[in-house]
Amino acid sequence: MNQTLLNLVLDYVSNNIGTFHKKRIQSLDTLKLDKVLRRKNPYLFKAKYQLTSEQIIRSLIDAHISSAEEGIFGDWLEELAIFVNSQVYGGKKSGITGIDLEFDLDQIRYLVSIKSGPNWGNSSQIKKMESDFKTAAKTLRTSNSGLIVKAINGCCYGRDNKPDKGDYLKLCGQRFWEFISGEEELYSELIEPLGHTAKTNDDLYQEAYAKMINKFTIEFGKDFCKADGAIDWEKLVHFNSAK
Template identity: 70%
Template sequence: MKQLNLRDVSLYVEQNIGNFHQKRIQSLDRLKLSQVLKRKNPYLFKAKNVLTAEQIIKSLVDAHISSNEETIFGDWLEGLAIFINNKTYDGRKSGITGIDLEFDNCGIRNIVTIKSGPNWGNSSQIAKMIADFKTAKKTLRTSNSQLNIVAVNGCCYGKDSKPDKGDYFKYCGQRFWEFISGNNQLFTEIIEPIGHNAKEKNDHFVESYAQMINKFTKEFSNNFCKDNGEIDWEKLVRLNSAI
């Protein structure tokens, strides 16, 4: 294992954090009002006595942002984890389906699937991960039948008090960052670098967000409000649910 230089982490973040912010804005730019309206329950809006176009639009856009940002940032953190592991254990992005990272330590080949947080999947998704681990082990042992392989589900934040899951280990938060770096304080040391130019980048995003709210509110008012300004619920439900 090689000692991690935190300056390398800071430089990586400076050079790559812009990708995360850019993808946040791109996800807004690609949004279509008709698509988000079809994804949400119009009856819920009515039951909550939502009366204005802007209330509906903000609810739709905020839900999209919350879900999408978790995915975008999870992908970004995966890249950071692989970079750090490469610096400390010469780890590499895996070419095996379902595996994100491979590295050797103390005679063990670690195969790692990286997720953002601990509550990432249902039972069928976890079953698929286990199947991917088994397939990966068979693939790796084709060239070396004696290879000692350990499967790990790594989660960038959160906790799991019982990491041994039988078929694999689940390392979350501090355990995960120590596992890939050898540094048991890395989970706190990376928080400052990740905030590089955060205000500047977020200000740009807020501008795009405000424009999207205004644009969608205008479009919604034109298409789903009556002449007196009242929401046309029948028309909205038909768009959402009619055959």
């Protein structure tokens, strides 16, 4: 492993991982109970025998967190990948629609669409990516007809042992990090620095999480519980689904 590159990555992660944690907290701070209640299935709460406000609120917030964190951290990893490539091959964040990273290597222009993991999209989303690749290559060749362009769907984690997808390569996990850095073991070296200040940042996050649980539990109790404390399921379903 190139120690100079590893040190640059360590510094980058140390200086920027706080951004991820701040956005995690912001995703909670902007949450509104009425909005998340309208997006969730009230029949499921009843079917799971959730009888307290806190049980329902935790399931709502935890579902939101699971979805939000994947997207927030995926965006953060994309920036890390671009940084790594810029240090090794002089790559840059692309200004072309649907393309995240551009760089030249061995007289080839690589266009990279970066995703978190291998199971990132449905068939229509994949077709949209393929269309973006074709449009980008056509645009680049307009100004340089001899340019060799190759498209890459890079996934920051996971595996795909059949990377050749015809019009593009799908490189996941170790294959992706090695492709953008030239370093075979970078994918495993990344795991340690990501824990930098994790405990301190998570303490702040857990405090924000607890406040949100308490706040929403009180709101839910006022709006959807009867005088005896039981959940008013009819009122909840009406709020969620009535025409």
